[in-house]
Amino acid sequence: MTAQIVTFARAAQADARSFPGATIAYGPGEEIYAQAEETDLIYRVTSGAVRTTRLDSDGRRQIGDFYYAGDFFGLEAGPEHRFSAEALCESQVQVFKRTTLAMADDTAGVERTIWTATARELERTREHLMMLGRKTAREKVASFLHDLADRQGGEVQTLVMGRQDMADYLGLTIETVSRMLTQLQAEGLVTFTGCRQFRIGNRQAMTRLVAA
Amino acid sequence: MTAQIVTFARAAQADARSFPGATIAYGPGEEIYAQAEETDLIYRVTSGAVRTTRLDSDGRRQIGDFYYAGDFFGLEAGPEHRFSAEALCESQVQVFKRTTLAMADDTAGVERTIWTATARELERTREHLMMLGRKTAREKVASFLHDLADRQGGEVQTLVMGRQDMADYLGLTIETVSRMLTQLQAEGLVTFTGCRQFRIGNRQAMTRLVAA
DNA sequence: CGTCATCTTGATTACGCTCAAGCTCCGTGG
DNA sequence: CCACGGAGCTTGAGCGTAATCAAGATGACG
Structure with missing residues (x-):
């Protein structure tokens, strides 16, 4: 920069x-x-x-x-x-x-x-298109985390991008992304340790939520 | 069938x-x-x-x-x-x-x-992705008609697809598509002669509305 | 001309956006 | 080492756009 x-x-x-x-x-x-x-x-x-x-x-x-x-x-x-x-x-x-x-x-x-x-x-x-057209905010955010975990593999996932980038990828606002992350965590589907690190808490529920 | x-x-x-x-x-x-x-x-x-x-x-x-x-x-x-x-x-x-x-x-x-x-x-x-992620219903419907006219050329445009197909392409409901078509027509941007035939009424306003 | 699918319109609801504070985490300097 | 400042993230309240639910209108086809 x-x-x-x-x-x-x-x-x-x-x-x-x-x-x-x-x-x-x-x-x-x-x-x-x-x-x-x-x-x-x-x-x-x-x-x-x-x-x-x-x-x-x-x-x-x-x-x-x-x-x-x-x-x-x-x-x-x-x-x-x-x-x-x-x-x-x-x-x-x-x-x-x-x-x-x-x-x-x-x-x-x-x-x-x-x-x-x-x-x-x-x-x-x-795939991205399908997501933007027909998924809810909750599903979009869950899909995003799920796909990331799939690509990266391993247990602890790291987000290289900020909330604004996630929002602009998902066709949402930064606030909605944040709210959905909080919600998913409250439900135990994911656990955040710092705002750029998470683990999938319930892989089964996560996969069900993401299912095409 | x-x-x-x-x-x-x-x-x-x-x-x-x-x-x-x-x-x-x-x-x-x-x-x-x-x-x-x-x-x-x-x-x-x-x-x-x-x-x-x-x-x-x-x-x-x-x-x-x-x-x-x-x-x-x-x-x-x-x-x-x-x-x-x-x-x-x-x-x-x-x-x-x-x-x-x-x-x-x-x-x-x-x-x-x-x-x-x-x-x-x-x-x-x-292009489709961009539309789904960041355009309003009004802009989506206008873009759809605009692109169609661009592809087909000529004055009078024919829709080969029904409202449900338009809705499923744009990530909207059939009712919203219908309302936006009515609205665009009321504003003189397009004129429908039967529900599957239209002309662009105001190409300039249309292009402005569609502008990336 | 009647029937059925498609399309339009209306009333209401709800999901996600906007606007507005707070909070957290870092880096910087006192 | 702690205070300050700023960017990024979270949370809250209220609103607006598009979805949903429900009738009607239109139009195509037998």
């Missing part, structure tokens, strides 16, 4: 255009690409976490998705990004140039990887 | 598995593939219109998208369909077998076409 970090990142990104595959470091809140920026690069999270965000003219905000180590992002059909991407915490991001990849030795392999990533992304987006 | 039509379609679909590229006719409401069915086929609308639907255990329904002549559908990453697909009206659908396409002469061309279709689909789904 400091001027130095931003300057460093800009310089590194410029390099990435000539040397695809370069890894760039971003600090919390730092922008990786902007809405309406050209889409000639493809990204992969090496460490940390990234969110994609869309801001409309009224300032309403929607988060497209969160990406963790190993995930590709920045895949788009059109010539311009419809969402921007920002790091959630200290993160390392690998950058590939599309046109360079097209000249790779194993073109077929590269293309298959990109297609698979795109299709997986589509699938996740459809 | 009659037993004969269903029987015919089943038989035709069985054929399509051995003869990819075959065109099958479906009647209104008829199922093209089901949720949890295997995903070895890819489809393209030749004429008519198709919707993809997801039904959860409580009977809540979400429509993924509507597809018209020329559109591909049925593209998925996993081995099972997460949505089902049904014809909205008398429709012709072309069916391709994935594994057969992989052996085509112009494999690269085929793959590019599929990737492009997938990426386009992803983009549409993201």
